[in-house]
Each structure stands twice: as C-alpha cells, then as structure tokens.
Amino acid sequence: MSDDTHKDAATKDASAAAKDTAAKDSAGKGAAGKAEGAREFLSVRDLRIHFDTDDGLVKSVDGVSFDLKAGQTLGIVGESGSGKSVTSLGIMGLHTSDRARISGEIWLDGEELIGADKQRVRELRGQKMAMIFQDPLSALHPYYTVGAQIVEAYRVHNKADKKTARKRAVEMLDRVGIPEPARRFNDFPHQFSGGMRQRAMIAMALVNNPQLLIADEPTTALDVTVQAQILDLIRDLQKEFGSAVVMITHDLGVVAEIADRLLVMYAGRCIERGTSEQVFEHPQHPYTWGLLGSMPRIDREQTDRLVPVKGAPPSLINVPSGCAFHPRCPYADVPPDNVTRTERPELRETTGGHFSACHMTREQREKIWTEEIAPKL
Amino acid sequence: MSEPTKQATNAGPAAGAAGTEPEPLLRVTDLAKHFPITKGILKRRVGAVQAVDGLSFDVRPGETLGVVGESGCGKSTMGRLVTRLLEPTGGKVEFEGRDITHLSAGRMRPMRRDVQMIFQDPFGSLNPRHTVGGIVATPFRLQGVTPDGGVKKEVQRLLELVGLNPEHYNRYPHEFSGGQRQRIGIARALALKPKLVVADEPVSALDVSIQAQVVNLLDDLQDELGLTYVIIAHDLSVIRHVSDRIAVMYLGKIVELADRDALYSSPMHPYTKALLSAVPVPDPKRRGAKSERILLKGDVPSPISPPSGCRFHTRCWKATDVCATKEPPLLEIAPGHRTACHHPENAPDQQPQDTEKVLVTPGKPAPVPAQKKGGDEGTQEQKPAK
Numbered sequence: 001m002s003d004d005t006h007k008d009a010a011t012k013d014a015s016a017a018a019k020d021t022a023a024k025d026s027a028g029k030g031a032a033g034k035a036e037g038a039r040e041f042l043s044v045r046d047l048r049i050h051f052d053t054d055d056g057l058v059k060s061v062d063g064v065s066f067d068l069k070a071g072q073t074l075g076i077v078g079e080s081g082s083g084k085s086v087t088s089l090g091i092m093g094l095h096t097s098d099r100a101r102i103s104g105e106i107w108l109d110g111e112e113l114i115g116a117d118k119q120r121v122r123e124l125r126g127q128k129m130a131m132i133f134q135d136p137l138s139a140l141h142p143y144y145t146v147g148a149q150i151v152e153a154y155r156v157h158n159k160a161d162k163k164t165a166r167k168r169a170v171e172m173l174d175r176v177g178i179p180e181p182a183r184r185f186n187d188f189p190h191q192f193s194g195g196m197r198q199r200a201m202i203a204m205a206l207v208n209n210p211q212l213l214i215a216d217e218p219t220t221a222l223d224v225t226v227q228a229q230i231l232d233l234i235r236d237l238q239k240e241f242g243s244a245v246v247m248i249t250h251d252l253g254v255v256a257e258i259a260d261r262l263l264v265m266y267a268g269r270c271i272e273r274g275t276s277e278q279v280f281e282h283p284q285h286p287y288t289w290g291l292l293g294s295m296p297r298i299d300r301e302q303t304d305r306l307v308p309v310k311g312a313p314p315s316l317i318n319v320p321s322g323c324a325f326h327p328r329c330p331y332a333d334v335p336p337d338n339v340t341r342t343e344r345p346e347l348r349e350t351t352g353g354h355f356s357a358c359h360m361t362r363e364q365r366e367k368i369w370t371e372e373i374a375p376k377l
Numbered sequence: 378m379s380e381p382t383k384q385a386t387n388a389g390p391a392a393g394a395a396g397t398e399p400e401p402l403l404r405v406t407d408l409a410k411h412f413p414i415t416k417g418i419l420k421r422r423v424g425a426v427q428a429v430d431g432l433s434f435d436v437r438p439g440e441t442l443g444v445v446g447e448s449g450c451g452k453s454t455m456g457r458l459v460t461r462l463l464e465p466t467g468g469k470v471e472f473e474g475r476d477i478t479h480l481s482a483g484r485m486r487p488m489r490r491d492v493q494m495i496f497q498d499p500f501g502s503l504n505p506r507h508t509v510g511g512i513v514a515t516p517f518r519l520q521g522v523t524p525d526g527g528v529k530k531e532v533q534r535l536l537e538l539v540g541l542n543p544e545h546y547n548r549y550p551h552e553f554s555g556g557q558r559q560r561i562g563i564a565r566a567l568a569l570k571p572k573l574v575v576a577d578e579p580v581s582a583l584d585v586s587i588q589a590q591v592v593n594l595l596d597d598l599q600d601e602l603g604l605t606y607v608i609i610a611h612d613l614s615v616i617r618h619v620s621d622r623i624a625v626m627y628l629g630k631i632v633e634l635a636d637r638d639a640l641y642s643s644p645m646h647p648y649t650k651a652l653l654s655a656v657p658v659p660d661p662k663r664r665g666a667k668s669e670r671i672l673l674k675g676d677v678p679s680p681i682s683p684p685s686g687c688r689f690h691t692r693c694w695k696a697t698d699v700c701a702t703k704e705p706p707l708l709e710i711a712p713g714h715r716t717a718c719h720h721p722e723n724a725p726d727q728q729p730q731d732t733e734k735v736l737v738t739p740g741k742p743a744p745v746p747a748q749k750k751g752g753d754e755g756t757q758e759q760k761p762a763k
C-alpha cells in the first residue's frame with residue numbers, strides 16, 4: 001500500500017492524494033478496506049442500504065464506497081432520492097427500522113460500525129461522529145431550552161456535573177457566534193431565528209469535539225447571507241479541530257465552496273468521484289454535465305438557455321436496467337450493443353483518483369465534454 | 378395588447394434606459410402592508426408587522442421583473458398585494474392605468490383574467506381531490522369562459538404547452554412529480570391568457586435538473602405568449618438568469634432597482650453587494666478568492682420595529698450617523714439604476730459631509746426587539762397568507 005503518501009494528507013497535494021486513492025481502489029474492496037480502515041479516518045466499502053416496503057425492495061443506497069481523512073471535507077451531491085441522506089444516516093447508525101437491510105463495511109477510525117454492538121455505536125455517536133440536520137426546527141426539541149439540549153448531549157458522553165456542562169454549553173454557543181450566549185442558553189428553539197438555530201445545532205454537534213461531522217443540507221433552509229456565515233463557521237471549526245466533514249447537499253455552489261473531494265450520486269449509486277477540481281473542471285459523467293448545465297452561473301457570462309437533464313429522477317423501486325441514467329442520457333446510444341441498457345457500468349478510473357461509472361470510452365467522453373458541453377456552460 | 382408586448386420583448390431591457398418608455402402594465406406607488414398584531418379577547422391592536430412599507434415600481438409590458446431578498450423581506454407579501462390577494466394598507470396599485478388598490482372581490486374578478494399567480498409549493502397549491510383536468514379547467518369555470526373548441530380540448534392544449542402528456546387529463550396531482558406539478562400550476566395560470574404572471578418562488582422547491590427545465594419553460598412561454606412576469610425568488614443565480622430588471626428588497630423596502638447587467642456588474646447598495654458576494658460559486662478555484670466576501674453580521678431585524686433611518690444601517694459597514702436618522706429615498710443615481718442609500722457603492726456619495734461611522738458591534742448587530750415577540754420573523758411573511 002502507498003503508506004508514505006498518507007503523510008501528505010494534510011498538505012493539499014492533489015496528485016499525491018489522487019495516487020493514494022487510485023492505489024486503494026485498484027486493490028479492490030474487501031481485504032483492502034480493512035487494511036485501509038486504520039489509516040483513513042472514515043472508510044465506506046460497498047455500502048448497501050435497502051428497505052423492504054409494501055411496494056417492493058427500495059435500493060436507496062446500492063454499493064457506495066469512499067474514504068475520508070481527518071481534516072478533509074467530502075461533498076456528496078445528488079438530487080432528492082439519490083440516496084445521499086440515507087448514506088449519512090447509515091454511517092451514523094440511525095437506520096433502526098427492521099425493514100432496513102444494511103450491508104457493506106463502514107470503518108470509523110479503525111472500528112467497523114456495521115454489525116457492531118448497538119451500545120458501542122451509541123457511544124461513538126455524538127462522541128466521535130456527529131450530525132447536523134437540514135431543518136434545525138424539527139431537529140431541536142421544542143419543549144427543552146437550547147442550553148438544556150446541549151448540556152444533555154455533553155453529559156451523555158462525559159462525566160460532568162451540571163455546572164461544568166453548562167459552562168461548556170455556553171462556551172460552545174459563544175464559539176458558534178451566538179450573541180449573549182449565557183442569556184440565550186435559556187431560550188427555547190422557537191425564540192431563535194433560522195440561522196441561530198442552525199448555529200445551536202452545530203454547537204450541539206460539536207460539544208464533544210467529534211472527529212467526524214456529517215452535515216446533511218445544513219444551509220438549504222437558510223438565506224444566502226446566513227448560508228455564507230454557516231459555511232464559514234463550519235470551515236473554521238474544521239480547521240480548529242481537524243475533523244473530517246461529510247457535506248451532503250444538492251447545491252453545487254456550496255460544495256465547490258467547501259469540499260476537497262466530491263462524490264456524485266444517482267439512484268443510489270456513486271456515478272462519479274474525485275477531487276473537487278477534477279469533477280468541476282473535467283466532469284466525466286453525462287449526469288454531472290447535466291447538473292452543471294442546469295445551474296445558472298453567477299460567475300459566468302449570461303447564457304440564453306440552461307441545458308437541463310431531460311426527464312425526472314427514477315423511482316428507486318424500479319431502477320432502470322443497465323446504467324440507471326440511460327433513460328435520461330442523451331448519449332445512451334454512443335456505446336455499442338445496447339450495453340447501457342443491459343449492463344451496469346462499473347466505477348472506472350479516468351485519471352489519477354478520478355472515477356466515473358459510464359460505458360462511454362474516455363476518448364468519447366473527453367470529446368463530448370470539450371466540444372459539446374463545456375462551450376455551453 | 379399583444380402588439381406592444383412583442384415589441385417590448387424584442388427591445389429587451391435596453392428599452393427602459395431611453396426616454397421612450399412604454400406605458401407600464403403595472404404601476405405600484407408607495408405600496409404598504411402592515412399586519413396588525415392583536416392581543417387579548419378584545420383584539421386590542423398592540424403593534425404591526427410592517428411587511429411591506431412604501432414600495433414604488435413599474436412593470437413594463439413584456440419584461441420580467443425579478444424580486445430578490447431574504448426571507449421576511451416582504452417579497453411574497455408584495456406579490457400577493459399586486460395580485461390583490463391581500464388588501465394593501467396604503468399606496469396604490471394600477472394595472473393598465475386602472476386603480477385596483479381597493480377593488481372589492483367582485484369587482485376584482487374580471488381583472489383576475491389578466492393577472493395570474495404561480496405558487497411556490499407544487500404540493501400545497503393543487504387540490505389533491507381534483508383531477509389535473511379539473512384543476513386546469515377551474516379558471517374557465519370561475520370566469521364563465523368557454524374557449525374555442527370546448528374546455529377539455531383547451532385544457533389538453535395547455536397541458537401540452539407546458540410539456541405534460543394531454544392524456545394525463547384524468548390523473549390526480551399525487552401521480553405527478555414535483556416538477557410536473559409545477560407545470561400543472563403553470564398551465565392553470567396560463568389558462569385565461571393573462572397579461573401579467575406573478576410567480577412566487579416558482580422553482581425553489583424543485584431539484585436542480587427540474588429547476589432548469591421549469592426556468593426554460595417559463596422562458597419559452599414568455600416568448601410564445603408575450604407574457605409579462607414578476608418573478609419572486611431568493612436565488613440570485615436564478616433571478617439573474619430570468620430577469621430583465623431586478624428589485625432587491627430588504628425589510629419591506631426596495632433598496633435597489635436596476636437592469637440586470639447593471640445590478641450584477643456594479644451593485645450600488647451595500648446590501649446588494651453583500652448579497653451577491655454571499656452566493657456560492659460552483660468553481661473550486663474561486664475558493665481562494667474568499668476575501669471578497671462580505672459577511673453580514675447577525676440577522677435581519679424584526680419588521681415589527683424596524684430600525685430608524687435606513688433599515689440596513691444596523692448591519693451595514695458603511696453606515697454613518699445620517700443613516701441612523703434619515704431614511705434614504707430610492708433615487709435614480711445612474712440611468713435606469715435606482716438605489717436607496719446615503720453612501721452607495723460605485724457612485725458618488727450622497728452624503729459626503731457625513732463621514733462619522735456608526736459603530737456596528739460585531740456579534741451584536743441589531744437592536745434585538747424581535748426576540749421578545751417570539752422571534753418568528755422568518756415565518757411572518759407567510760402568516761398572512763389567508
């Protein structure tokens with residue numbers, strides 16, 4: 001294994017990091033995953049989360065793998081129903097329903113989470129990994145004061161008396177930028193504005209200094225100016241504590257702002273993965289092209305028309321055969337023998353550390369991207 | 378009506394700059410809406426939410442006016458006032474030169490043909506117990522109009538126009554995805570061939586790829602039918618894409634009103650500048666350029682007791698004494714570019730004699746009267762939606 005490259009993790013040497021993942025992925029899944037588990041802070045291998053429903057088996061997450069080092073930020077992008085939130089809840093061990101079938105491996109700091117003792121996962125949750133949810137109003141309990149909820153999160157994992165815990169909670173509220181934290185400690189969630197609630201949630205998530213922070217659409221419900229504040233806050237806190245961050249969002253702008261690495265999901269599968277630069281500058285999958293074409297860009301010249309993806313995301317009960325994206329893909333007929341309809345494309349490496357799951361050859365995609373897509377964006 | 382409309386569409390935003398302004402389709406003067414806050418069984422009036430306070434603007438035929446602002450700035454209330462779904466507290470709304478400010482529901486009804494609305498939530502705005510055909514046909518029924526070739530044929534034509542399968546006439550809303558439902562809402566709004574369509578956050582509930590489809594659809598329909606739009610949204614990238622002119626709102630007031638390109642290339646109001654700088658850009662290379670970002674401190678103050686003078690002065694880095702005392706009027710500082718600021722960006726200072734800065738304490742920006750009222754500023758805009 002490429003051990004030495006790990007030392008460079010903190011430095012932003014993209015090529016070293018890219019080689020690193022490349023070596024790992026070519027080494028295959030199973031055994032390699034275990035060996036890597038100790039080094040990568042979070043390693044997810046072939047994660048599958050299926051739900052039994054009355055209408056059939058819903059394959060919400062169908063074979064997702066990624067790695068994340070301490071201090072790094074991974075962005076998971078996709079539309080609603082692509083499985084990004086289900087993935088994050090899976091990592092947190094929050095799929096408790098009998099109907100959820102989870103398989104694969106999740107290694108957190110060398111510890112396997114799937115199949116681990118429930119009590120142990122509970123200890124880890126909140127201590128080593130924490131989550132920020134999209135809607136802070138429903139994630140905070142309306143009946144308890146904000147302060148009491150943070151104190152509770154602290155005392156569950158630390159043997160601290162109420163006074164110490166309170167001090168710690170006020171400290172955290174102050175750290176996330178809530179004015180007059182000692183007074184606001186006694187406020188109820190409804191007395192906070194949207195942005196402040198999200199700050200309070202972040203304070204609660206970070207009260208135990210978790211090394212992994214999962215943020216599920218943390219800014220979707222917020223206004224742009226508040227969104228900028230919260231993204232800044234997450235970035236600063238990450239720098240301060242050196243934690244790994246998984247940022248789940250549908251907004252490519254937010255991801256470009258904060259993520260080092262990117263994973264694009266479609267219908268429960270990872271269809272493209274790489275560093276932010278790779279994915280934004282040389283996207284390899286037609287779906288990623290579609291996402292980029294769908295966004296009006298404030299930083300570019302005004303375009304006359306957006307270039308959206310046609311159709312709508314598929315139902316997860318009836319995922320299209322072959323490549324799940326083929327019914328919406330304008331290039332579905334480029335590969336020969338109808339292969340897009342019959343065979344599921346594997347995640348293949350294009351350039352160092354940049355993977356995509358598409359049947360087209362690299363040359364074909366390169367040509368389409370440079371000649372047809374990029375000029376229109 | 379379609380003649381001048383087409384002309385204006387072709388002339389684009391440039392038409393406004395010259396002296397040859399067409400007669401506005403909609404003219405709003407000093408529009409205000411204050412929602413009373415009452416207390417006790419006697420409904421004693423204890424205050425008012427000043428959701429919209431003194432708006433003036435024109436909408437020219439064939440153009441798209443974008444309205445942006447953060448939640449609680451009164452943009453939705455504005456939309457409901459100009460469509461007369463709400464009764465204004467003060468000011469005047471004129472549609473095609475006719476004063477519609479205080480028309481009764483009955484007198485307003487014939488006007489409704491010409492002014493239609495597209496709503497944000499494609500789930501809440503369609504009756505789940507009605508078929509799609511019934512929903513799109515409702516405007517004909519209410520207005521007593523029988524279109525050429527019968528209602529059913531016309532409804533199917535409309536469904537096709539917005540990109541739906543006309544054979545889905547008998548289906549119910551739950552059988553459609555969010556994007557398709559939004560298309561149904563659009564078909565309904567277009568049924569009576571309106572002149573003005575007010576769209577309140579038409580794409581914000583949709584996925585990115587669907588969002589682009591609906592934006593393109595609105596664009597096509599405007600070209601095809603010569604529609605005039607007022608599009609209300611909080612997404613600055615979307616607004617830039619769809620609008621000819623843009624009004625930026627803050628706490629119930631328009632702080633800047635300008636042509637799209639002027640607004641985005643040289644914003645004059647500090648709030649607009651901060652808003653634009655906060656938009657995340659989908660380009661990882663730009664991350665280093667973070668220093669350009671203006672981070673506003675704190676939250677929007679409560680519209681129950683808005684700050685004195687310029688409403689933005691509590692969060693503005695350029696604020697001086699005059700800002701706290703004197704309200705800046707919305708003045709045309711450059712041709713076609715109006716802004717309400719004493720110290721505008723990219724333009725000569727309106728109050729050069731006044732340079733003493735008001736201290737904006739970081740972390741404790743606004744006088745926080747909002748909190749004692751339960752602090753639900755974010756929802757106040759929605760509340761009066763009866």
